[in-house]
Amino acid sequence: xxxxxxxxxxxxxxxxxxxxxxxxxxxxxxxxxxxxxxxxxxxxxxxxxxxxxxxxxxxxxxxxxxxxxxxxxxxxxxxxxxxxxxxxxxxxxxxxxxxxxxxxxxxxxxxxxxxxxxx
Amino acid sequence: xxxxxxxxxxxxxxxxxxxxxxxxxxxxxxxxxxxxxxxxxxxxxxxxxxxxxxxxxxxxxxxxxxxxxxxxxxxxxxxxxxxxxxxxxxxxxxxxxxxxxxxxxxxxxxxxxxxxxxxxxxxxxxxxxxxxxxxxxxxxxxxxxxxxxxxxxxxxxxxxxxxxxxxxxxxxxxxxxxx
Numbered sequence: 001x002x003x004x005x006x007x008x009x010x011x012x013x014x015x016x017x018x019x020x021x022x023x024x025x026x027x028x029x030x031x032x033x034x035x036x037x038x039x040x041x042x043x044x045x046x047x048x049x050x051x052x053x054x055x056x057x058x059x060x061x062x063x064x065x066x067x068x069x070x071x072x073x074x075x076x077x078x079x080x081x082x083x084x085x086x087x088x089x090x091x092x093x094x095x096x097x098x099x100x101x102x103x104x105x106x107x108x109x110x111x112x113x114x115x116x117x118x119x
Numbered sequence: 120x121x122x123x124x125x126x127x128x129x130x131x132x133x134x135x136x137x138x139x140x141x142x143x144x145x146x147x148x149x150x151x152x153x154x155x156x157x158x159x160x161x162x163x164x165x166x167x168x169x170x171x172x173x174x175x176x177x178x179x180x181x182x183x184x185x186x187x188x189x190x191x192x193x194x195x196x197x198x199x200x201x202x203x204x205x206x207x208x209x210x211x212x213x214x215x216x217x218x219x220x221x222x223x224x225x226x227x228x229x230x231x232x233x234x235x236x237x238x239x240x241x242x243x244x245x246x247x248x249x250x251x252x253x254x255x256x257x258x259x260x261x262x263x264x265x266x267x268x269x270x271x272x273x274x275x276x277x278x279x280x281x282x283x284x285x286x287x288x289x290x291x292x293x294x295x296x297x298x
Contacts, residue, residue, distance in 0.1 A: 044152065068147035072140075083141045090143035114143070 014056075023065075026074075031056050031104075041065035041092060046072040049081075049104075056104040066094025073102075073112075081108045088114030120161040121153065122185035124178045129185055131161060131176075154183065162186040169285050170194075194281040213281075220284045224275045227289045232268040235291065236261055267291050 008016060012032075019034035021027050023042035032051035039045075040063040047060075062071060069092050073083045083102075090098055102112040123130045139145040140156055153159070159178065166173055166189045174188035196214040199207040239261060242253045271289060278284035 044149070068144065068149070070145060070148045070152060071143040073143070074141070085138050089137045092144050092147065 029058070029060075031058055035059065036061065039063070041067075041069040041071065044070040044072075046074040048074040048078075049076045050078070052076050052104050052107050054104060054106055058102050058104075060098075060100040060102065062090075062098045062100060064092040064094055064096040064098065066092065068092055073110075076104065076110070077107050079108060081110060084109070084111045086111055086113045088116075090114050091116055121158045122161045122176065122178075124157050124159060124185065129176050129178060132158070159183055159185045164189050167286075170282055194285075215281045217278070217281045217284055220281055221275050221278065224284060224287055224289060225272055228268050228271045228275070231289060231291060232264055235264045264291070 013034060014032050015035050017034040018036040018038065019030075021029065021037050021039040023040060024045060025043050026046050026048065027039070029037055029047050029049045030051055031049055031053075036059045038061045042065055049058075071090055071092075073081075075081065088100075090100075097117055099115045099117075100112055101115075102110050104110045121132045121135055123132060135146040135148075135153075135158065137144065137146050142148060142152065142156070145152075145156075148156075150160075160183075161176075162182075162184045164173070164187055170192055172190050172192060174190055176185055177188055178185050192215075194215045197211040198214045200210045200212050202208040239257045242251075242257050245251045246253050268291075271291070275284065275287055278287060
């Protein structure tokens with residue numbers, strides 16, 4: 001019996017797509033819609049994650065706005081959550097890309113890292 | 120410098136944390152965001168170290184700042200006189216004695232006058248030892264210094280409170296006030 005391989009072609013958008021987020025004070029990040037989310041900060045923003053399931057690993061690429069904007073990790077599926085920073089520092093310097101990887105170990109807790117392009 | 124006011128306590132932060140309450144780049148957050156999270160400016164009050172003391176930190180709810188309590192020193196405070204046996208005698212005396220501070224200021228005046236006279240003291244010694252006349256300009260200058268010292272001493276003695284005596288600034292030949 002031949003082995004059945006799962007190819008990328010059969011994976012859903014949450015594993016294969018990229019979504020461009022629009023800067024606002026409050027931004028909904030629908031984790032079922034993409035694997036990678038990009039954002040250029042134009043506001044101090046709060047990211048509220050929806051449709052999160054345990055085990056989700058999402059990547060945010062946030063480009064700094066250069067105006068000391070903050071980025072708040074907000075609710076998960078509408079409820080407050082704990083975010084544990086593993087390493088890294090968010091840098092809002094203009095054009096600086098912040099690579100934020102966030103792993104949801106439950107729907108109330110996530111661990112994340114922040115990295116920038118090595119100069 | 121900022122301070123976190125939380126549960127009635129105050130914690131000073133020389134530098135703000137980069138992450139606070141899931142807010143990234145918190146160090147550069149606006150004052151509005153900082154205040155929402157309990158962080159306020161620390162304001163160091165100006166105060167007269169001679170007559171006031173700087174106390175502990177407190178949160179000024181009205182001004183939305185964290186600052187230090189400044190208290191006027193009570194120069195009329197009385198303390199118990201301790202006897203030779205180490206026990207209070209039942210008598211009291213002023214903690215801050217005006218005579219003490221006046222004596223201190225007068226000693227300062229004499230010291231400064233002595234230093235101003237010192238460069239020409241040799242002429243006085245020469246006069247005493249060999250009866251060589253003191254230069255007239257030197258004599259004039261020395262007389263001015265001594266007269267000024269007397270004037271300052273009289274000003275100190277005229278002080279009626281410890282505080283005003285303490286605040287008296289010993290200064291020879293101050294520039295005359297502008298009219």
